[in-house]
Amino acid sequence: MEIAGSEEIYKFEEKYGDDTLYKKLGKDRAIRENIPLIFILLSAIIVIFHNTGGSLADWDESIYAEVSKEILIYRDWITLHWNYSLWFHKPPLYMWLTAIMYKIFGVNEFSARFWSAIFGIGGIVITYFLGKELYNKYVGLISSMILLTTPQYLNYSRMGMLDVPVTFFIGLSILFFWLGLKNNKYFILSGISVGFAIMTKGVVGLLPFFIVLLFLFLTTNLSPLKNKNLLKGFSASIAVAAPWHISQLILHGKKFFDNYFMYHVIKRSEQAIEGHIGTDFYYFDILKRGFHPYSVFILFAVLYNAKTAFEEKKKEDILILSWIGVVLGVFTLAQSKLSWYIIPIYPALSISVAQFFYKFIEKRDGLIFGGMFIGFVLWISSFFIIIPIHSKLIGGVIICIILFLIDEMIRHQKLLNNVIIKKSISILLVGVLLISTIHLPLVLNYNPNIKVVAQNMKIVSTPNDTFYLYTISSPAPLFYSDRKVSGINDENRLKQIFNDTKTVFVLIKTGEVARIEETYKIISKAGNIMLISNNMSIPPAYVELGCVKAE
Structure with missing residues (x-):
């Protein structure tokens, strides 16, 4: 033939x-x-x-943006500075990369957020390859789409913060480790990735070590620990991360050790510092909202992973469970809690849920079918409870209900006993779930009023002028004004500085300005934020974005 x-x-x-x-x-x-x-x-x-150019969020995002800027101001790439003083909170990798962007594209929000976006995209690609290597290309595709449409991951990929970049390096390390089980040369690349993770967010970068150790323990196979390339990988991680840390200990000694290690590592784990408190179930609530709508499938997906991991001894499921367990366990045990700490769990959860969806398409046993049924009911109901209804969501719900009913008829009534049609219906169910979550995010514009008023501070002042912030946090005004700032919360201190003979500027909320009994002049105003001064000769600044010139 x-x-x-x-x-x-x-x-x-x-x-x-x-x-x-x-x-x-x-x-x-x-x-x-x-x-x-x-x-x-x-x-x-x-x-x-999409829409990454709005004003920076106060606190962490503005801090990292300012630290990156002061690298160029001081021309010091070794010791970091913030508010024109030494800063020992985090390692420098992300700030180094951002400073390079500033030199190329200028100091702006796009440059501050660029690398987080790149690492966010990279994390999605790594999740695809992890899903493909652990299971198959379909799981890789579904898991990457889940991660892309995960609200918290997407949001922080578009902000200039460290959590998505460190998640990228953690995922890269896990991918290389898995490949290293087949070709142990990849163990070296896994170790290098851990080194970069440490240089991004310090001790959080060590998570892959704990994930791997738990995985090896659960598989009762500790032989890779004796592998020369795994030891080389461990050495490589030290070679990447150690030089900067050693340089800081040499240059700054106890001051660096106490601030970087004792406060930001030990104390954060032992105490809820700076008001960052939460119960033992804090991150379960974060996952419910941050992983929506896929959070309704987490329990069923993890149970299915556990079932196959321990009944069939599947290493890929054990690895995913180890990843989820270590990240959730470490941050739950740590006493200081912030919502974005949990972001490194999302690639593993995405793969777990994607595998669950794929098994629903491929073969539907009791656990999978029951989980999908309950999950879809919760998912559909969430649109009516949490999210404002519009035509797209209503259409998605109606399509899901129709497809689900057709699927039921196919399975139980055998009206269309065709394998291709059966799987097509299942694929459509999963597809509608994914497609209905895709949207172009809104512009990130957290502090437009502070941005405009602080930029006017730069116009009307000199670098030697004193810039005070009354009951307003300092990171965003510092970044936009290019002036050293000093925070004050005491009303008597506020009155005192206006009696100073030298020129002072105060960023204050309009509702608080009545507390000042002394004479002052409004220099700039935007929304509920205004810039005032004790120097009556300074001309008011003309501003944009709805700001008005003072009378």
Whole structure:
């Protein structure tokens, strides 16, 4: 029997030779296999980089943006500064990268957020490869789409903070470790990734070590610990992370040790500092909202992972469970709690839920089918309880209900006893869930009023003028004003500084200005934020974005 198209193949072989034919076929196959990756990459770029230019969020995002700027001001790439003073809170990798962006594109919000967005996209790609390597390309595709549409991951990918970048390096380390079980040379790359994770967010970067140790313990196979390349990987992580830490100990000694290690590592784990408190169930509530709508499937997905991990001894499921367990356990035990600490768990949860969805498509046993049924009911009801209803969501709900009913008829009534149709209905159910969550995020514009007023401070003042903030946090005004700031919360101190003979500027809320009995002049105003001074000769600043010139 002659294969269709064989004549054309023979002609191609005669003209170009066998090798050229096989290379062409291999190239075409590679292109087809990479189509999902290209789709994921383009989707992630469009969604994450959409509307990233608004004003920075107060506190962490503005702090890292300012630290990066002061690298260029001091021309010091070793010791970090914030508010024109030494700053020992975090390692410098993200700030180094941001400072490079400032030199290329200028000091602005896009530059401050660029690398977080890049690492966010990278994390989605890594999740695709992890899902593909652990299970198959379909799980890889679904898991990457879940991560892209995870609200908290998406939000922090678009902010200039450290949690998504460290998640990228943690995921990269886990991917290389898994590949290292087949080719142990990858263990070295896994260790290097851990080093970069440490240089991004300190002790959090050590999470892959604990994940791997728990995985090896649960699989009762500790032999990789004796592997030379794994030891080389461990050494590589030290080689990447140690030089900067040693340099800071040499340059600043006890001051660095007490601030960086004792306060920001030990004390944060032992005490709820700076008001960052929470119960033992704090992160369960964060996951419920931050992983919505997929959070309704977490319990069923993890139970299915546990079932296959311990009944069938599947290493891939044990690795995912180890990842989820270590991240959730470490941050639950730590006494200082912030919502974004839990972000490194999302790639593992995305893969777990994606595997659960895939098994629903492939074969539906009691646990999977029951979990999907309950999950869809909760997912549909959440639209009516949490999210304002509009036509897109209503359409998604109606389609899901119809497809679910059709699927029930196929399974129980055997009206259409066709495997392809059965799987198509299941795929559509999962597809509608994913598609209905996709949206282009709104612009990130956290402090537009502070941005405008602080920028006017830069216009009307000199670098030597004193800039006070009354009951307003300092990071965003510091970044936008290019002036050293000093926070005050005491009303008597506020009155006292206005009697000073030198020029002072105060950023204050309009509702608080009545507390000042002394004469002052309004320099700039935006919304409920105003800039006032004790120097009556300073001309008012003309401002934009709804701000008004003072009378």
